[in-house]
Amino acid sequence: MNLSNENRLLLYCAQAEITQDMLNEVKHLTNFPLNWEEVLEAASWHGITSLLYHNLKNIQKIPRDIMNHLKNAYFGNIVRNLYLYSELNRILDKFYKNDTEVIVLKGAALAKTVYRDIGLRPMADIDLMVRRENLPLIWKLMPELNYGLMGNKPPEWYIENHHHLRYKHMEKPILIEIHWHIADKSHPSRIRITDTTIIESWWKRSKLLEFEGKKTLILCPEDLLLHLSLHFLKHRFIKGRFTSKSALIQLCDIYQTLKHYGGKLDWTELKSEAEKYKVYELINLTLCIVRDFWGDNKDIFAYALKDFSLSSSNYRKQLELIKSKIFLREDPLFDGFIPLLKADTFQKKLKVIIRKIFPRSHVLSKKYTVSRSSKKLYLYYFIHPFKLSLKYGKLILRISNTKKWTREEVTLNKWINPRG
Known part of the structure; x- marks a missing residue:
């Protein structure tokens, strides 16, 4: 890809554990005059400011004001995430005392597992999955936790027409999304999986994880990878328009998941699930983007993609088109x-x-x-x-x-x- 030096820097730094070869590339890039204002704006746009700090903090050539900005963002993210995890602990305690199982999704699960540093993965909110039959109890518990339902319709409407409820704390800047599915009728048809069997299978395969002394559930590695891949594509199409907002952090989620679980991933199971719900090519396409961006670790991608191939020239066309748009931001x-x-x-x-x-x-x-x-x-x-x-x-x-x-x-x- 023909990337500017600023975008190459972002791409190299959009990972939790940078290789020595890539670190040398980063150091080489800092020898050139860089538009640091553009770098900061793009890093914020893509949600990778903390990762940028993590990978640049030991390089001497970074302007002091830029490094101070990145450092403040990183430690600010740690403080916010500790705050969110404390609140998550309170919510989990309330739910489990009322016999309500929870699967922790996306950022809150990823920061603790595949990133292994809660300062590296920003969280706009906390995403939780509960069983659909427990939703009436959730309506009762959330107000007791001082959360109010967002939106101007009753909960029953959202259950019928949506896949999650959004709650906002009455006094604190905290948002909670309560999911019972991953898609609804408003999503593009190619990623519109409304079949409930996929969620039932996720519950059966979910894994135990300890959060601040509280045991809860997270998705198994195969379901996590499928979810993250579909999540990446879903968020590329907002109101009928392609957007690159948060694209790099979402792709980094997938890359870190591949690196973290490695040989533990059951690719036969993942392929079977992807084919069952007709998203085989979509998962493949997303993995190909990740490979093309961070393919330095050949062992991971050789194993990951050995059973996958882009059988359609149409998919190859979409692959190149999406890659070309990842680094284009909507001009403010x-x-x-x-x-x-x-x-x-x-x-x-x-x-x-x-x-x-x-x-x-x-x-x-x-x-x-x-x-x-x-x-x-x-x-x-x-x-x-x-x-x-x-x-x-x-x-x-x-x-x-x-x-x-x-x-x-x-x-x-x-x-x-x-x-x-």
């Missing part, structure tokens, strides 16, 4: 046009443009992490317009490529959602 510059469009006179439009090019000192200070009292700040009044011109140039290029972009979006949406 589009949001900047909203005030411009709202301005109803030439004078107001001109004022918006001038404020965009020459923002107030506190805005500039925050954007470039420069103290408002520093003389350096005046330098950025020259740098900022130049950087904006580069962004506008990209925007103009994107507008000129609208037909190509639209064609790719249509191709991907027809592929992931052939039945609408």
Whole structure:
């Protein structure tokens, strides 16, 4: 892939245990002038800021302000995750005292197992799976834990039309998602597994794990890999549009799972389950993306993909198209046009443009992490317009490529959602 040095750095660092060869590549990249603002923004977009710190912390050439930003993000993530695990412990205690089994999903399970460092895996919320028949009890228990149901419909509506309930703590910034399935009718048809037998089999194969002294359940390695692969694809298609938001951390989840479980994975079982629910090619495609990104560990991928092959040229086409879009972020510059469009006179439009090019000192200070009292700040009044011109140039290029972009979006949406 033809990646910028900034994106190559992100890709190399988007893993928990970097090889010596890749570390040498990272050190080599830091010899070049890098757009560190772009690196930080992209790392945040992909959810890998902590991983970036983890792999750069011993390299001397990283600018001090950049390293401080990464360090603060990493330790901030540790504090938040400890806070979330404490809350998870409280919830598990309540559920198990009421004879309600729980499978801990995604980030909360991964940070403790395949990452082995809770600071490396960010968690926006806590995802839990319960049995569907226990949902009436959950409605009673969650308010007792000081959580309120999000949304403006009764729980019965979500059970009929959705696959999880979302709860928000009444006083703390904590979100809990209570799942009873992994998909619903709103998802693209190719990943719309609504058959309940898959969930029943997950419960049967789930494994015990101890969380802060409390025993709970996690998915077995094969089901975890299937779930993570489908989760990655599901989150690429939001409201009919492809997005790369959090793509690298989701792919890293898969890579770390492969590395952690290695030869313990039952590939025959995984293949059988994938074929049963008609997602064989999808799992294969996702594993191929991971291999193409981090294929330095040949033993893992030779074993992982020995029973898989992309039998369709259509799937190979989607593979290359998705890979090409992973490093394209939605340009926040589009949001900047909203005030411009709202301005109803030439004078107001001109004022918006001038404020965009020459923002107030506190805005500039925050954007470039420069103290408002520093003389350096005046330098950025020259740098900022130049950087904006580069962004506008990209925007103009994107507008000129609208037909190509639209064609790719249509191709991907027809592929992931052939039945609408």
